[in-house]
Amino acid sequence: MHELAIKGGRVAIDDGWVECDVGIDDGRIAAIGNGLSGRALLDASGRWVMPGGIDAHCHLDQPVWGGAGNADDFESGTISAAFGGTTCIIPFGMPGPDMSTIGAVDRALDRAAGRAVIDYGLHAVVTMGTGADVEAQLSQLAGRGIASVKLFMTYEGFAIDDDLFFRILDAAHGLGWIVMVHAENDAAIRRTRQRLIDLGRTDIRYHVVAHSETMEREATHRALAFAEMTGTRMTIVHVSSWQSAEEVARARMRGVDAIAETCPQYLFVGSADLDRPAMDAARFVFSPPPRSPRSHEHLWQALIDGGIDLWSSDHSPYWFADKIGRSQTPAFNTTLSGIPGIETRLPLLFSEGLLTGRLTLGRYLDLTSRNAASIYGLAHAKGRIAVGLDADLALWDPTARWTLGHAALHSRVDFTPYEGRTVTGKPTDVLVRGVPVVADGALQVQPGFGRFLARTAADPALSGKPVEETTPWLDS
Numbered sequence: 001m002h003e004l005a006i007k008g009g010r011v012a013i014d015d016g017w018v019e020c021d022v023g024i025d026d027g028r029i030a031a032i033g034n035g036l037s038g039r040a041l042l043d044a045s046g047r048w049v050m051p052g053g054i055d056a057h058c059h060l061d062q063p064v065w066g067g068a069g070n071a072d073d074f075e076s077g078t079i080s081a082a083f084g085g086t087t088c089i090i091p092f093g094m095p096g097p098d099m100s101t102i103g104a105v106d107r108a109l110d111r112a113a114g115r116a117v118i119d120y121g122l123h124a125v126v127t128m129g130t131g132a133d134v135e136a137q138l139s140q141l142a143g144r145g146i147a148s149v150k151l152f153m154t155y156e157g158f159a160i161d162d163d164l165f166f167r168i169l170d171a172a173h174g175l176g177w178i179v180m181v182h183a184e185n186d187a188a189i190r191r192t193r194q195r196l197i198d199l200g201r202t203d204i205r206y207h208v209v210a211h212s213e214t215m216e217r218e219a220t221h222r223a224l225a226f227a228e229m230t231g232t233r234m235t236i237v238h239v240s241s242w243q244s245a246e247e248v249a250r251a252r253m254r255g256v257d258a259i260a261e262t263c264p265q266y267l268f269v270g271s272a273d274l275d276r277p278a279m280d281a282a283r284f285v286f287s288p289p290p291r292s293p294r295s296h297e298h299l300w301q302a303l304i305d306g307g308i309d310l311w312s313s314d315h316s317p318y319w320f321a322d323k324i325g326r327s328q329t330p331a332f333n334t335t336l337s338g339i340p341g342i343e344t345r346l347p348l349l350f351s352e353g354l355l356t357g358r359l360t361l362g363r364y365l366d367l368t369s370r371n372a373a374s375i376y377g378l379a380h381a382k383g384r385i386a387v388g389l390d391a392d393l394a395l396w397d398p399t400a401r402w403t404l405g406h407a408a409l410h411s412r413v414d415f416t417p418y419e420g421r422t423v424t425g426k427p428t429d430v431l432v433r434g435v436p437v438v439a440d441g442a443l444q445v446q447p448g449f450g451r452f453l454a455r456t457a458a459d460p461a462l463s464g465k466p467v468e469e470t471t472p473w474l475d476s
Helices: 074-083 101-112 134-142 162-175 186-198 204-210 213-230 242-253 278-284 293-305 320-324 345-354 361-375
Strands: 002-013 016-025 028-033 038-043 048-051 053-058 086-091 148-152 178-182 233-236 258-262 393-403 422-432 435-439
Touching (some): 002 028, 048 361, 053 345, 053 361, 074 086, 134 162, 148 162, 186 204, 186 213, 213 233, 213 242, 233 242, 242 258, 293 361, 345 361
Parallel strands (some): 053 086, 178 233, 233 258
Antiparallel strands (some): 016 028, 393 422
């Protein structure tokens, strides 16, 4: 007799569907089979029992940046994630002015405690201003369950120089960490943005020009070359274009341990969406920007064949008024970059990837939960439906047809770029560690139910070989 038995559902186990029951004890999956009994029962008839999603790239309750704070804190953000079928997130300990990397993580932990309704980890962030003792800070955070660090190649106050880039890579290599990189060429963006302003070309559509695919491609190539030189594992986050996706593929052919992440906005929003009246176009401003149909097609194929490893939201929650500022006619250089997406991430891919047959079940599970767990050190606890793992589950109604829109979502952000889009498939019940967080369309737990997750770094001995340890004279 289990504490809880989920009965009668179609269960996604590894790469196949099994009509079976799931028994849960002490927050973990205790049995998978037929005829299981429980002191409590959850009828999953007509629904698909899926692993809870893991969103490994989202932003919540960060220090004020660009003159605006986040609309979502850890309470509203994790509630929104849960209603979208996500049971675990890994946001960032983002630093504010004069804040160290450790101080930024401490701040994020303080903001999350007592607020999150699902489990969470944290990525560290290093900038030019987060402290000269970067190696010591990362080493200390490794002992606290942090296993990844993000760096930026653009944005004033965040972009790092090459010397610091290499120091981070070398430190991460020794710790078995993964380095996440926002890859855009900062000098090229600054140069092109100013030239566009001087020419009077400030309509929002020029955001695509100021952040061209070439700028992303160049930075992606350079970042992955640095990973190759140091032997460090690297994720290129929010891959937006066919050009940067090809750079990842080429790096892998050279033996680089390169991971590619993309986001819904790079499949479902296009550069033409910015060629609208300014107040409408502002809803589609994010960086890197939306791309061409060619990039959409290329990224879909990469999702299908494994060229893309991760499907993340890059949820960047700003109120629309903050996003456009005080301008009566928002311009590309005055509109704040970032859109919400933590709740729509899974429904979009479920509807347009899994249900359409574009993606196999195995690829869908890889993209939405399994790969994130494996890459970011959570596979010991989360990411699959398997005995011994946390009972993080989402029960989906595969026939539910509904319309995405601000009124239907739970984020505090007052707009969505997917307003009016109809999707099929909706999570009806969501469990974290066997406890219903969402049931019958209602929140069931109090803020603070979610726990911080200490993650496991990879064995540094398995890291790649840095260039100084190579012996090219022995090559035949």
